[in-house]
Amino acid sequence: MTVPPAPVSALSAGSAFAGLDVLVTAVLMLDDRFTVRYANPAAENLFALSRNLMLHHTLDEVFSHDEALSTALTAARTNHAGYSDYDVKLNALGRAEVHHLICSVTPIDLPGEFRYLLEMRPITQQIKAAREERILDQTQANRELVRNLAHEIRNPLGGIRGAAQLLDAELDRADLREYTRVVMQEADRLQSLMDRMLTPHRLPQLGALNIHEVVERVRSVIVAEFPDGIRIRRDYDTSLPMLSGDREQLIQAVLNIVRNAAQAMDGHGEIELRTRIARSITLARRRYRHAITLQVIDNGPGISDSVRERVFYPLVSGREGGSGLGLTLAQTFINQHHGTIEFDSVPGRTCFTVIVPLPEETAAGAPGAPSGHARNDATTSTPSFAAN
Numbered sequence: 001m002t003v004p005p006a007p008v009s010a011l012s013a014g015s016a017f018a019g020l021d022v023l024v025t026a027v028l029m030l031d032d033r034f035t036v037r038y039a040n041p042a043a044e045n046l047f048a049l050s051r052n053l054m055l056h057h058t059l060d061e062v063f064s065h066d067e068a069l070s071t072a073l074t075a076a077r078t079n080h081a082g083y084s085d086y087d088v089k090l091n092a093l094g095r096a097e098v099h100h101l102i103c104s105v106t107p108i109d110l111p112g113e114f115r116y117l118l119e120m121r122p123i124t125q126q127i128k129a130a131r132e133e134r135i136l137d138q139t140q141a142n143r144e145l146v147r148n149l150a151h152e153i154r155n156p157l158g159g160i161r162g163a164a165q166l167l168d169a170e171l172d173r174a175d176l177r178e179y180t181r182v183v184m185q186e187a188d189r190l191q192s193l194m195d196r197m198l199t200p201h202r203l204p205q206l207g208a209l210n211i212h213e214v215v216e217r218v219r220s221v222i223v224a225e226f227p228d229g230i231r232i233r234r235d236y237d238t239s240l241p242m243l244s245g246d247r248e249q250l251i252q253a254v255l256n257i258v259r260n261a262a263q264a265m266d267g268h269g270e271i272e273l274r275t276r277i278a279r280s281i282t283l284a285r286r287r288y289r290h291a292i293t294l295q296v297i298d299n300g301p302g303i304s305d306s307v308r309e310r311v312f313y314p315l316v317s318g319r320e321g322g323s324g325l326g327l328t329l330a331q332t333f334i335n336q337h338h339g340t341i342e343f344d345s346v347p348g349r350t351c352f353t354v355i356v357p358l359p360e361e362t363a364a365g366a367p368g369a370p371s372g373h374a375r376n377d378a379t380t381s382t383p384s385f386a387a388n
C-alpha cells in the first residue's frame with residue numbers, strides 16, 4: 001500500500017501526547033493516511049529508530065510489514081472501530097531484525113488530526129513475562145513441597161538416631177556396632193541435608209551493602225577452593241550504589257553460582273565476574289528504576305540439556321555427588337531480595353545473571369555515588385560456607 005505523505009500539521013505531536021512518552025508499550029499515532037504523527041520513546045527503542053526518521057512518513061515508508069497490520073488499519077478506518085491483539089510481523093526498512101508483535105489499533109476522535117493509536121508489544125516479551133510468572137509460581141509450589149517433605153523426614157529422624165545410639169551403647173560386639181554407626185552417620189547426613197533444605201525460611205536481615213564486598217568474598221572462597229586452574233577475571237563498575245541486602249544470604253547465593261561454574265569446568269577455565277547498573281527493569285511483575293546486575297560467565301561445557309529446564313528445582317543435579325540444592329537456595333535468597341537469576345548457556349559460554357533491584361531512594365540519588373572499589377587482595381577470612 002502506498003499513500004502519499006500528508007501535510008505536516010502545525011500541532012506538535014510531542015506536546016499533544018506527552019503522557020504517552022512514559023509508557024513502556026511502543027506507541028505510534030497515525031493520521032488517516034497512516035502517516036506517523038507521533039512516536040513515543042518506547043517505539044524509538046523497540047525499532048532502534050529515532051523519532052525524526054518516523055515522523056511525517058507513512059507507515060509503509062518506514063516499515064515493511066505483513067498483511068495483518070494493513071488489514072487492521074483498513075478495518076479500523078472503514079468501521080471506525082478498534083482492533084486488538086493482532087499478531088503482526090514488522091521490520092524497519094533497511095534493518096534486518098523482524099519484530100513479532102502484538103498490536104492494537106484504536107481510532108481516536110480528534111477533529112481532523114490524529115486518528116489511529118497503534119500499541120505494540122513484542123511477543124517475545126509477553127511470552128517471557130508469562131514464562132517468568134509460571135516459573136515463579138512453580139518455584140513457590142516446589143519450595144512449599146520441599147519444606148513439607150523435609151519436615152516430615154526430619155521429625156522421625158531424631159527418633160531413629162536416638163534409638164540407634166541407645167542400641168549402640170548396649171551392644172558389646174564391635175562388628176554389630178558398625179551397623180548402628182552406619183545408621184547414625186546416615187541419619188546425620190540426612191539431617192544436615194534436611195537442615196539445608198529448610199534454611200530459606202529465615203527472613204533476610206537487610207543492611208546497606210556493597211555488591212563488591214559480596215563478590216570479592218566469593219572470589220576469595222573460590223580461589224581458596226580451586227587454587228590452580230581457575231582464573232577469575234573481574235569487570236566491576238565500582239561506582240555502583242549500595243544495595244539493601246542480607247550479606248550472608250547474598251554471599252551464599254553468589255557462591256553457589258560461581259562454585260557451579262568452577263565445578264562445571266572441572267576446576268580448569270576462566271570465570272568472569274561483571275557488575276553493572278540496569279535501568280527501568282521489571283522483576284516479578286514490578287518495575288524498578290534501577291537494579292544491580294552481577295554476571296558470572298564461565299567458558300565451561302554449558303548446562304546439559306538433561307537439566308537445563310529444571311536447574312532451579314530442588315534435588316536436580318547434573319553432577320556426580322551433587323545435592324541439587326545450590327541453585328534452589330540461590331534463587332530463594334535472591335527472590336527474597338525481590339531479585340531474579342537468569343541464565344544463558346551454550347557450550348563454551350554460560351552466563352548466570354543475578355539482578356537485584358535498588359531501593360528507590362538510593363536509586364533516585366546520584367546513581368554514581370561512590371560506594372566501594374574492586375579489591376585486589378584475597379585475604380578474607382577462612383571460607384565457611386556450605387558446600388552446595
Ligand SMILES: Nc1ncnc2c1ncn2[C@@H]1O[C@H](COP(=O)(O)OP(=O)(O)O)[C@@H](O)[C@H]1O
Nearest residue numbers: 260261264302303317318319322323324326327
Ligand atoms: N555454570 C554451569 N555450567 C554447567 N552446568 C551448570 C552450571 N551451573 C549449574 N549447572 C548445572 O546445574 C545443576 C544444578 O546445580 P545446583 O543446583 O547448584 O546443584 P549441584 O551443584 O548440587 O548439582 C548442576 O549439577 C549442573 O549440572
Ligand SMILES: [Mg+2]
Nearest residue numbers: 260326327388
Ligand atoms: Mg551447586
